[in-house]
Amino acid sequence: xxxxxxxxxxxxxxxxxxxxxxxxxxxxxxxxxxxxxxxxxxxxxxxxxxxxxxxxxxxxxxxxxxxxxxxxxxxxxxxxxxxxxxxxxxxxxxxxxxxxxxxxxxxxxxxxxxxxxxxxxxxxxxxxxxxxxxxxxxxxxxxxxxxxxxxxxxxxxxxxxxxxxxxxxxxxxxxxxxxxxxxxxxxxxxxxxxxxxxxxxxxxxxxxxxxxxxxxxxxxxxxxxxxxxxxxxxxxxxxxxxxxxxxxxxxxxxxxxxxxxxxxxxxxxxxxxxxxxxxxxxxxxxxxxxxxxxx
Numbered sequence: 001x002x003x004x005x006x007x008x009x010x011x012x013x014x015x016x017x018x019x020x021x022x023x024x025x026x027x028x029x030x031x032x033x034x035x036x037x038x039x040x041x042x043x044x045x046x047x048x049x050x051x052x053x054x055x056x057x058x059x060x061x062x063x064x065x066x067x068x069x070x071x072x073x074x075x076x077x078x079x080x081x082x083x084x085x086x087x088x089x090x091x092x093x094x095x096x097x098x099x100x101x102x103x104x105x106x107x108x109x110x111x112x113x114x115x116x117x118x119x120x121x122x123x124x125x126x127x128x129x130x131x132x133x134x135x136x137x138x139x140x141x142x143x144x145x146x147x148x149x150x151x152x153x154x155x156x157x158x159x160x161x162x163x164x165x166x167x168x169x170x171x172x173x174x175x176x177x178x179x180x181x182x183x184x185x186x187x188x189x190x191x192x193x194x195x196x197x198x199x200x201x202x203x204x205x206x207x208x209x210x211x212x213x214x215x216x217x218x219x220x221x222x223x224x225x226x227x228x229x230x231x232x233x234x235x236x237x238x239x240x241x242x243x244x245x246x247x248x249x250x251x252x253x254x255x256x257x258x259x260x261x262x263x264x265x266x267x268x269x270x271x272x273x274x275x276x277x278x279x280x281x282x283x284x285x286x287x288x289x290x291x292x293x294x295x
Contacts, residue, residue, distance in 0.1 A: 037258055037293040039284055040095045042221065042268035044072040046276055051075045054083070058090035064281045067295050070219075070266050071097045071117060072125070084116040095264050096121035096193070096219060098163065102149045114158055121219075122153055123161040123193050133167055136174035136181070143185040150190035161191040161218070166229065169202030169209075183213065193266070195221040196254055197241070201229050207250065210257040219264040222283070224249045240273040243282035245290075255292035265293045 049057035132138025153160035224247030
């Protein structure tokens with residue numbers, strides 16, 4: 001299998017990219033409450049393909065019947081304006097964007113990203129693990145930062161959200177899991193994008209967690225695979241993932257829990273051992289065939 005960028009490498013590579021002028025032509029869409037989730041794809045899934053041929057990879061994604069994407073970061077030298085132009089040219093819309101935590105000069109980057117993609121949902125990707133999660137005081141400090149970010153987003157007509165990995169659901173501080181402190185302490189102006197795979201990896205039932213978050217969670221990351229916690233995760237080399245419905249995830253249970261509140265099911269795969277486009281197609285088709293989501 002060809003070399004793929006790890007999440008750490010990809011974020012480091014893209015962090016040096018310049019951010020260009022806004023491209024207002026990319027329009028975001030949002031699923032309606034009660035209408036059931038819609039399907040999107042997190043572009044991190046095809047990061048290697050984007051690095052080689054950004055226009056072609058986005059057009060290939062659209063050819064699979066994908067209409068909406070969630071953006072992440074772009075290769076070094078690609079401005080957010082250029083990326084937005086390529087997304088529009090492929091006929092894709094943007095439901096949400098992963099950004100750095102909007103503090104300091106990252107506030108301007110978040111605003112620029114929102115303008116470029118015509119997207120209101122800005123999500124802190126949450127990588128890598130912040131060591132402040134290892135103590136209650138540190139966790140409360142982060143909650144304060146998240147609330148500041150949420151207030152800043154709201155002041156600018158945006159919505160700010162948090163994306164999880166496994167540590168929020170494995171680490172306990174003050175006798176409770178970190179995610180419980182987040183759910184209790186983070187302002188209701190801040191929404192959650194629950195990554196169902198990392199929740200499963202941490203040893204929880206994703207469907208139960210979705211129900212626990214209720215309307216606080218608006219998006220899900222949908223991925224499947226062995227979903228076991230092991231040393232490879234620490235090395236940023238997760239086990240290969242598989243199309244939805246072919247791994248350890250109970251996708252029907254997740255879908256039932258998602259229907260009342262979740263607006264977007266965002267397909268994502270960190271690593272695959274097969275053709276990534278086929279894995280995306282199979283995942284999309286599985287969700288549509290079982291009426292778990294629409295496009």
